[in-house]
Amino acid sequence: MLTVLLVLCLLGLVFGRLCGRRCQWTFFCLTLLLFFTAGCGPLPALLLKWLQAPYAKRPTITWAQHNAIVLLGAGTTHVVGTSQVEPTIFANGRIIEAYALYRACRQGGNDCKIVVSGGDPFRNGITEAVAYGEVLTSMGVASDDLLLEIRSMNTWQNAQFVQPMLKDYRPEQVLLVSSAIHLNRALLFFAHFGIDAIPVRGDYTDVRMTWRPNAWNLALTDFALHEYNGMLTYRFYSLMGWNAPPSRNGNAELP
Numbered sequence: 001m002l003t004v005l006l007v008l009c010l011l012g013l014v015f016g017r018l019c020g021r022r023c024q025w026t027f028f029c030l031t032l033l034l035f036f037t038a039g040c041g042p043l044p045a046l047l048l049k050w051l052q053a054p055y056a057k058r059p060t061i062t063w064a065q066h067n068a069i070v071l072l073g074a075g076t077t078h079v080v081g082t083s084q085v086e087p088t089i090f091a092n093g094r095i096i097e098a099y100a101l102y103r104a105c106r107q108g109g110n111d112c113k114i115v116v117s118g119g120d121p122f123r124n125g126i127t128e129a130v131a132y133g134e135v136l137t138s139m140g141v142a143s144d145d146l147l148l149e150i151r152s153m154n155t156w157q158n159a160q161f162v163q164p165m166l167k168d169y170r171p172e173q174v175l176l177v178s179s180a181i182h183l184n185r186a187l188l189f190f191a192h193f194g195i196d197a198i199p200v201r202g203d204y205t206d207v208r209m210t211w212r213p214n215a216w217n218l219a220l221t222d223f224a225l226h227e228y229n230g231m232l233t234y235r236f237y238s239l240m241g242w243n244a245p246p247s248r249n250g251n252a253e254l255p
Contacts, residue, residue, distance in 0.1 A: 035213060036213055038213070038217060038218055038221040039210075039212075039213020039214055039215075039217050039218050040209065040210055040211065040212070040213055040214075040217065041207040041208060041209040041210060041217050042209075043217075043221055044207045044217050044220040044221040044224055045207045045209070047220075047221065047224035047225070047228070048181060048205065048206075048207065048220065048224055050184075051180070051181050051183075051184055051224060051227055052180040052181055052201075052204060052205065054183075054184075054199075055180040055183050055199055055200075055201040055204070056180070056204065058200060058201065059198055059199075059200060061101070061104070061105075061175070061198070061200075063104070063105050063108050063110045063112075064110065064171070064172035064173045065110055065111060065172060066110070066111045066112075066169070066170070066171045066172050067105050067110060067111065067112045067113070067171055067172065067173055067174075067175065068112075068113050068114075068115055068166055068169060068171035068173075068174045068175070069098050069101050069102055069105075069112065069113070069114045069115065069174075069175045069177060070115045070117060070158075070162055070166075070174060070175065070176050070177065070190075070197065071094055071095065071098040071114055071115065071116045071117065071132060071177045071178075072094065072117055072118065072155070072158050072176070072177065072178040072182070072186060073091065073116070073117060073118020073119075073128030073129065073132065073152075073158075074087070074088055074090040074091035074094060074118075074128075074178075074179065075087075075088040075090060075091065075121070075122055075128065076088060076091075076120070076122055076124045076126060076127075076128055076131050077089075077122075077124070078124045078125075085124045085125060085126040085131055086131060086135075087128070087131055087132055087135060090179070090203075091128075091132065093179070093202040093203030094177050094178060094179065094202030094203065095132055095135055095136065095202070096202065097177050097200060097201070097202040097203075098114055098116075098136070098177045098202070099136060099139050099140075099141065101175060101177070101200065102114055102136075102141055102145070103140075106145075112145060113145050113146070113147050113169055113171070114136060114141060114145060114146055114147070115147045115149060115162055115165055115166070115169075116128070116129040116132045116133050116136070116146065116147070116148050116149065117129060117149040117152055117158045117161065117162050118132070118149070118150075118152060118158070119150055119151050119152050119153050119157075120150075121153045121154070127148075127150040129148040129149055129150045130148060130150065133146050133148050147165055147169070149161050149162050149165060155182070155185055155186055155189050155230070156189050156234075158186070158189070158190075159186070159189040159190040159192065159193045159195065160193060160244070162190075162195070163193045163194065163195060166195060173198065174195055174196065174197040174198065175197065175198045175199075175200050176190060176197035176198065176199050176200065177200050177201075177202050178199075178201070178202060179201065179202055179203050179204075179205070180201035180203065180204045180205065181205055181223055181224065181227060182227065183199045183201060184227065184231065185227050185230045185231050185234075186199075187199055188231060188234060189234070192234075192243065192244075192246050193244075193246070194246070205220060205223075207220055
């Protein structure tokens, strides 16, 4: 979001020199309009509606004999003054949801694995998969039911590296746990690699409508734009033939 605002200001300065003050003030007014619509809430509310609306209601799960719950990472944080590395605040809802699904699955007498996917993009010394796995183990998840994918640095790699793990386990159904704002892009990438997953949100985000711009709404705008940019980039890469070939077997079966 900040990048967009800075680009508009720079364009205003450039076009002001080339085309005069009227053109310059047009760009400055657009910058202010964008800043206030984002910071006061209307813009992120609009952007989030399409991203999150399909996942507002959690699905009713009919457990199969063999199930895989794929938990996507949302970063780690280093506890200052210690050697501890923990999940970020944005990961807590996902972890709780994954555990709740696991518990419901096991209580029904079914086999269930939690596949935790996430490397160490923040370079904290411990991967997301390991950090989240420790929390899940402390909550009561059996270590044998945890599969850790520790290489991925982004959502595309989450799908790419989880695929062979699911191929080995061969679950009858896959549940994908992430934030509601992230599920559209995650499902798109997982479908590309032939993984037909049931989306389950770990958290749902809402704006704060205010008369004055606030940092929370600006951050949500940035998060939403990141998701749209990721999906548009995927479409463009597919058009140009730059993506890895999609699964030949489609979504119904892992290749």
